[in-house]
Amino acid sequence: MHRLSRALLRALPRAPLLRQPPGPGRLLPAALRPGSRGGLSTRPRREPPAAPQRPAAQGPGGEEEQFVFPEYVAEPGPAPAREPPAAPGRPERRPREKRQHRVTGRPDPSVPPSGVSCSGCGAELHCRDPAVPGYLPSEKYRSLMGGQPGGSEGQGALGRVVCQRCWLLVHHQQALHMQVSREQYRNLVSAALRSPPRHGRRPLVLYMVDMLDLPDSVLQDLPQLVGAGSNILVVGNKVDLLPGDSPDYLKRFRKQLLRSCAHVGILPAAQGTGGQVARTGSQNLVDVHLISAKTGYGVEELISKLQRSWKCNGDVYLVGATNSGKSTLFNTLLQSDYCKSKASEVISRATISPWPGTTLNLLKFPIINPTSDRLFRRQERLKAEAEKTEEQLSDDEQKYLKCLKKQGYLIGRVGRTFQQQKSKAVIEFDPDELSFSMEEEPVFSSNKPKERVEFTYNELKDARWFFDTPGIVKENCVLNLLTEKEVKLVLPTHAIVPRTFVLKPGMVLFLGALGRIDYLQGAKSSWFSVVASNLLPVHVTTLEKADSIYQKHAGKTLLKVPMGGEERMKEFPPLIPQEITLEGIGTLEAVADIKLSSAGWVAITAHLEDKLQLRAYTPEGTTLIIRKPPLLPHIVDIKGNRIRGSASYRTKKPPPLVENLKANGTNKQIKRVSKI
Known part of the structure; x- marks a missing residue:
């Protein structure tokens, strides 16, 4: 340690003092160089690369445009500096490629x-x-x-x-x-749900639905999977990724979710005479709730509903299709008032990944008994937090909220009332370990392993458990055809910014190379609003050029997904067409959504009584759905001004809202949204 200090001290005076900013060819000492992590370097300082220019759209009659604007593309990281030209006679350096991690072991x-x-x-x-x-x-x-x-x-x-x-x-x-086959997943989930009831009560099924994939995320054979007479609480997840097109859009989401559940046979309980509840179907739909497991929106209210149903239900099973956000909700509840206070230290968090089927078996944590005293203390905490403003939060909470506001439109705060009392750390002082001569190097012992926290028998003998089950693989889903890199581009992780285009008959819209919509016939121009991942490009061209564009650019940079060039497209299934006929209901409301499997959807807005003839394409083996009524009927209003000489409009991102915070002059809609 002392030798290293002396070496650094000898090296620093040799660096020339800079009385003025150095030019492009002069060297800067490592200790003074901006962005340096320390150490000595002889690399010359390079000027930052110029900002990328927005690609200009072609003329109003050319209609061949690629729409990937900085308004909705995630902010890129710092661009790597360009290498200086190689000296004559020396080979040029090739850019380093990110190597895939090598799997070792036998x-x-x-x-x-x-x-x-x-x-x-x-x-x-x-x-x-x-x-x-x-x-x-x-x-x-x-x-x-x-x-x-x-x-x-x-x-x-x-x-x-x-x-x-x-x-x-x-x-x-x-x-x-x-x-692991699809049948193995289903057998595992079905066996867990049909196990004999514990504590004399039937389990509660918490069914997770991806609102971005509605109605495909509501499985057709869900009643057969959960069994007859089951209590089901349906949770619509990922509402934070969808922009609000009207003040009551969350009510509309809830109605759409109820309609999708009724279509597969999951019906709500009907209130009979004399206060008796009579089931109208083989399953009892207890309630429908909207949340965001990632940002925490609606989670505290969900916990309150689950705690109120303590006397009516036994264990709780979290069920749903792949990529619906079950593991994220499992981890959020593990750090909340719903589980025992010591569970977060005993039980590890579930693995989260966009790859389908991450959870392969049952994960669980013990549920805390919501006694009257605990419910009272929890309500007092919620009331106190609801009186806070964002400025009254700690610096860490404000930074966390600022990060969530960039990722979603609806944000919530999930806290804890019942904290595990941690014993104060005892500092052990050993003078012999701290004493050493000038010639000796100090040797510090490694940190002692932490004592493992475990539950006692009495803490778990009568406990009820919350189970996270493996995701059911959806059939006819485009995600089953994609690689892991392609899945990351297709699945949205940040707030979706809608992209609106006005198309004339004879124009074509590509959503990557995963979907295509041809506008064949119509009396007037119509509006096509794309709701998909911000990283998935949209390309507009003419009907005459569409086939050649797909043959030339599928698997390459222009259409982006799938990626891998001609070799990748040889194994990728071809696009299969489907004829669609729609009739417009006005320029302020979309008539239908054309859902291109799980890649996203396009909302069609047309003039009143204008009959449209469309042809939509999806990969062979995937599902194309015409959704009526549309999920966001007024999405055509979420756009900026039209770009001159282009078929596209500038994007517009609505402001985010945070629940469980005191409303102020700039955030008056928080309380209203949280009550919906």
């Missing part, structure tokens, strides 16, 4: 399974077969087990370990394909 079929579940996906940990969920390399597995597979000490070491698949998903965004 399986050992002779080692028996551990009997311990992965804390990320719930699969049983083992080292026998990499294609089976829960796999760990045998070298890592044996080291954790202490060389004695099957021992109790080894099982304790595996308590919070995640499998290789979860590790790659979280740290390297790399997905390993597992040999």
